[in-house]
Amino acid sequence: MPELDGKVAIVTGAGRLRGIGRAAAVEFARLGADVVVTGTGRNPDSFPPDEKAVGWRDIESVADQIREHGRRALPLIVDVTNREHIQNMIDRTVEEFGRVDILINNAAFARGPDRVPILDLDPDILQRVVDIKITGSFLCTKAFVQALKDQGHGGKIVNISSSAGKRGSANTLAYNAGNFALVGMTQSMARELGPMGVNVNCVCPGAVDTHRMDDLGREERWSDMATNTPIGRNGTDEETGNFVAYLCTEAASWIHGQSININGGTIMEH
Helix, strand or coil: CCCCCCCEEEECCCCCCCCHHHHHHHHHHHCCCEEEEEECCCCHHHCCHHHHHCCCCCHHHHHHHHHCCCCCEEEEECCCCCHHHHHHHHHHHHHHHCCCCEEEECCCCCCCCCCCCHHHCCHHHHHHHHHHHHHHHHHHHHHHHHHHHHHCCCEEEEEECCHHHCCCCCCCHHHHHHHHHHHHHHHHHHHHHHHHCEEEEEEEECCEECHHHHHHCCCHHHHHHHHCCCCCCCEEHHHHHHHHHHCCCHHHCCCCCCEEEECCCCCCCC
16 A cells, blocks of 8 residues: 555645656655645746647646546645635645645745845845745645644645755845745744644755756756766756655654755755
8 A cells, every 4th residue: 555545735836847846746646645736827828848848737737647646636726825725725625635634835936036136136026935935835834734633633744945945145035035934934833733743844955957947057057056066966856856755754754843955965064
């Protein structure tokens, strides 16, 4: 019997063909869970060439991949900063599957206009980064924990931060702020929710080959990033997604309140 048989997972920000959210959702299905996947309802005209080439349908395509593993899937368009959207997400999950057990806070602001010098950083962009990463994770967690309390059992939460949640750098103030905050939130959640049987951790990926990194290209700068890792390469969405799913298994239940680097060794400090 698969390890997560009978469990139900929610993964936010899971509509990309090349993305940690999609990879985690598919791994949950492989481990036996039914999965809710959320996205923002992207315009297909904005899809990158590889998604257009395969007829990608955002969260609907991820749902198909989940079903290929014999598990049930529920694709939902959700704005994680909208309380009504979030409550509907929880309500639809329980209505469809009868329960909820796992929450992956993966939604994030699209990389680009936030990667600028402080003097060029639009306050509205800073606020949007914070709204999605911090407020969105808070609101999703609050609704999820209430559902667990109503059900009378514990669960698992994994927050997706970044190496930028461990080390600051120039021209990334908004991104650093959001990801450092999520590391601190993880510790607070873990101390508060642990006694309720809720296991909480955070994953801090480095350079992972996803759509989010496409603005860098895949030539010299991308190669330099790989060369600068002790392991000599960048990561894949499957590696990261599989690790996220592992943290939701009983084998990882003694890991709690941690923000774990997964970056090929570029950052080794806790």
